[in-house]
Amino acid sequence: MSKLRDILRLCATAGSLAALGALAGCNFLPASGPYTSEIQNNRKDTDGFNYKLVPMGAEAVRVLSFQEREGLIGTFRGDQRPPPRVKVGMGDEVAVSIFEASSGGLFIPAEAASRAGNFVDIPRQTVDNNGNISVPYAGLIKAVGREPAQIEAEIVERLRNRAIEPQAVVSVTQQRSSWVTVIGETSGSIKFPLRSTGERVLDAVGQAGSLANKGYDTFLTLQRNGREGTISFNRLIREPANNVYLQPGDTIYIYARARKFLAFGASGAQGEFAFGDDTVTLSQALAKAGGLSDGQADPQSVFMFRMEARSTLERMGVDVSDVPPGAGRVPTIYTVNLGDPTGFLLASKVYMRDKDIIYISNAGAVDLAKFLQIVLLAATTAREIGDAQNVLVP
Numbered sequence: 001m002s003k004l005r006d007i008l009r010l011c012a013t014a015g016s017l018a019a020l021g022a023l024a025g026c027n028f029l030p031a032s033g034p035y036t037s038e039i040q041n042n043r044k045d046t047d048g049f050n051y052k053l054v055p056m057g058a059e060a061v062r063v064l065s066f067q068e069r070e071g072l073i074g075t076f077r078g079d080q081r082p083p084p085r086v087k088v089g090m091g092d093e094v095a096v097s098i099f100e101a102s103s104g105g106l107f108i109p110a111e112a113a114s115r116a117g118n119f120v121d122i123p124r125q126t127v128d129n130n131g132n133i134s135v136p137y138a139g140l141i142k143a144v145g146r147e148p149a150q151i152e153a154e155i156v157e158r159l160r161n162r163a164i165e166p167q168a169v170v171s172v173t174q175q176r177s178s179w180v181t182v183i184g185e186t187s188g189s190i191k192f193p194l195r196s197t198g199e200r201v202l203d204a205v206g207q208a209g210s211l212a213n214k215g216y217d218t219f220l221t222l223q224r225n226g227r228e229g230t231i232s233f234n235r236l237i238r239e240p241a242n243n244v245y246l247q248p249g250d251t252i253y254i255y256a257r258a259r260k261f262l263a264f265g266a267s268g269a270q271g272e273f274a275f276g277d278d279t280v281t282l283s284q285a286l287a288k289a290g291g292l293s294d295g296q297a298d299p300q301s302v303f304m305f306r307m308e309a310r311s312t313l314e315r316m317g318v319d320v321s322d323v324p325p326g327a328g329r330v331p332t333i334y335t336v337n338l339g340d341p342t343g344f345l346l347a348s349k350v351y352m353r354d355k356d357i358i359y360i361s362n363a364g365a366v367d368l369a370k371f372l373q374i375v376l377l378a379a380t381t382a383r384e385i386g387d388a389q390n391v392l393v394p
Contacts, residue, residue, distance in 0.1 A: 034359075036301040036361045039333060052308070052318055052331070052332045052333070053332075053335060054316065054333070054335070055335050055337075056304070056335060056336045056337075056346055056347070060334065061346050061349050061350055063315045064350050066315075071229065071235065071236075071239065071242040072222055072229045072243075072244050086175070086194060086248075087144075087147055087178070088127060088143045088147070089127065089175075089176070089177020090127050090128075090129065090177055091126060091127060091177055092126070092143075092174065093126050093127075093172070093173045094125060094127060094133055094151075094172055095121070095170070095172075095173045096122040096155070096169070096170050097119050097122070097168065098119060098122065098155070098163070098167070098168050099118060099168070099169070100119070100164045100165065101165035105166075106163040106164070122136065127143045127144060131143060131145070132144075138155050139158065141155060148171060148172065149170075152167075152170045175193035175194075178193055178248035179193055179248065179249070180199065180246050180252070181251045181252070182207065183251070184252075185211070185218070185256055186209045187210045187212070188208060189208060190209075192204075194246060194248060198246075199245070200243045200244065200245055201220065201222065201242075202236065202237075205220070205252070205254070208254070211233065212256065213256035214256075215233045215234040215237070215278070216232060216234050216277050216278040217257060218232065218234075218254065219232050219256070220253070220254050221253045222250060223252075224250050225249070235278055257354065258274055258275075259352075259353075260274050260275065261273055261280075261285055261352050261357065261358065262355070262356075262357045262358070263286075263289035263357075264357065264359045265297070265358075265359045265360040265362070266296040266297035266360040266362050266363075267286070267291065267292065267293060267358070268291050270289070273285070275354075281347065281348050281349065281350060281352065282336070282350045282351075282352060283344060284352075292338065297362070297363060298363040299337070301335075301360065301361035302336040302337070302343075302360050302361075303335055303359045303361070304356060304357070305331075305356065305359065306332055306353060306355075307331060309328065309329055310327060313330055313332065
């Protein structure tokens with residue numbers, strides 16, 4: 001019997017320790033992730049600086065929604081130019097024709113009555129490395145960075161006192177400087193010159209051929225003068241404002257990226273889930289993951305993990321003074337209270353991003369049930385040991 005008392009005393013001690021561990025929020029009990037209290041109180045990232053815990057309220061949702069709307073029109077907000085006025089560039093081939101009011105002038109001889117027209121065509125020439133073209137009796141004319149009309153005006157001004165009421169016509173016969181390049185996952189990459197009527201992003205995509213992947217998994221990145229903006233193909237089709245005019249030197253990169261998010265904790269299903277559409281809201285993502293487990297989840301403790309842009313947090317009013325200045329993105333955990341009906345409305349306005357993580361914490365009653373199961377198991381084991389002891393020791 002003494003052995004039985006020792007065993008029961010040991011079980012009682014273990015039960016007390018388990019209770020203390022559960023109350024202290026430690027990892028004594030099995031769980032699929034951190035407790036709510038650990039997320040709220042332990043804000044140290046593995047890299048050594050704080051992650052930000054941001055309640056998903058109306059202001060946070062407003063900022064996040066604005067971020068999603070930016071697209072190309074937002075990235076190039078100060079560069080919404082109309083069709084570009086194509087200018088002459090280095091390497092372009094230029095044709096120059098000079099007209100005079102009557103024969104007997106600098107270019108049209110007196111006996112030219114028999115020839116058709118009162119003009120002369122200067123042989124076509126390529127804009128040299130210094131950006132000039134050469135016109136007889138006018139000398140070197142600066143061409144790079146100027147429109148044909150500006151070049152015409154300078155030629156006329158230089159010939160005014162030598163030719164009879166001169167006029168000039170300048171045209172670009174081969175454009176080799178105002179190129180746009182389209183590369184990536186299409187039926188064929190292409191490089192083409194811009195027309196004076198203007199080319200938009202979708203015009204360039206059309207010239208490159210058909211897409212190699214589904215529209216919602218296809219993205220376009222427009223690079224311009226050291227800046228770049230990215231947008232999904234379906235969104236580009238859906239929002240004409242993002243179909244901006246192209247400018248000389250632009251590059252469009254087309255690629256496929258199957259966007260996914262992860263779900264852990266007290267959700268109906270855990271794992272990796274593909275977006276399968278152009279956009280997926282947080283509420284849709286929760287539904288894809290099977291929703292909240294009715295017998296396990298704490299609806300007030302739904303979390304979304306992501307690396308958020310520092311500027312986005314600043315617009316929300318989050319203090320980022322403790323984040324190193326060079327950190328463009330900050331580890332961020334958004335807290336969502338689905339115990340409040342407005343939480344569902346807010347979640348329906350927040351769009352998921354690639355590699356976002358959803359974590360749903362257990363309700364407190366679940367941990368209590370786990371603890372009681374452990375105590376019950378210990379008591380049952382002790383009773384069975386006692387019964388066996390009574391059998392073995394008459």
